[in-house]
Amino acid sequence: MRRVQERQKIEKGELKKEWKINNRDMLSRFMEVEASDPSVPPFALLVWTSSNITAGSDSTAMFLRAMFYYLLHNPSTLKRLVAEFDEAAEAGNLEDLAGFRQAKDLPYFNACINEAGRMHPPLGLPMERVIPAEGANICGQRLEGGTVVGMSSWVTHHHEQTFGADCNKWRPERWLCEPEQAKYMEKCLLTVSRNIEYLFYPSSTLSLFKF
Structure with a gap:
């Protein structure tokens, strides 16, 4: 959850990190969907990411x-x-x-x-x-x-x-x-x-x- 929050802050310019971000990973794609669709609830990003890690x-x-x-x-x-x-x-x-x-x-x-x-x-x-x-x-x-x-x-x-x-x-x-x-x-x-x-x-x- 902390990593997701950090990425969100980096994208918004609220946080600076010396990270090399892979903009085609799952988190980046989820964030693209979230940004393009106002109907996506605030908790969706965490749920999607967690599901991909734990499901199966x-x-x-x-x-x-x-x-x-x-x-x-x-x-x-x-x-x-x-x-x-x-x-x-x-x-x-x-x-x-x-x-x-x-x-x-x-x-x-x-x-x-x-x-x-x-x-x-x-x-x-x-x-x-x-x-x-x-x-x-x-x-x-x-x-x-x-x-x-x-x-x-x-x-x-x-x-x-x-x-x-x-x-x-x-x-x-x-x-x-x-x-x-x-x-x-x-x-x-x-x-x-x-x-x-x-x-x-x-x-x-x-x-x-x-x-």
Whole structure:
């Protein structure tokens, strides 16, 4: 908060600092929006900045804990994952500190990430959406415009017709199916559009898997 206030004073000429300011960082862009729109409330700048720093930290941690939990409780899947890492490393396709570009080409690793997000989604609250003015028919039910709807990921992710009869079990192999089926299941996940992108933003490491 102090840094935000200092930047505001610098911009207004109320404070002089020997700083080299990056005028394209997030704070600068937020300040541009604030200056261009009188309707932006005074607290918005701090809220936007704080959200960018803290958002995702707890959910990313939950995601990773879930993955480690299920891998450790299912040694055969852990063994297969480590074997995939070893094979990629021997082929020169995986460094000790691997980033997104290398990780996205590891099919079983991606399958484990998707399965962790499915089994233990970080968010249990309904992802609420508002029905548009013209209304909508959902599952045979007519809903008027303005109706707030939502689904719990803890229910949706255990839908037998989508994820199979063993939907209550940890089985990363379910994601190693036909591409169209995998895309459909990914579309039904109420976590993020691409789980691996979520875990690798802005960066991450696979070194924890190097046993």
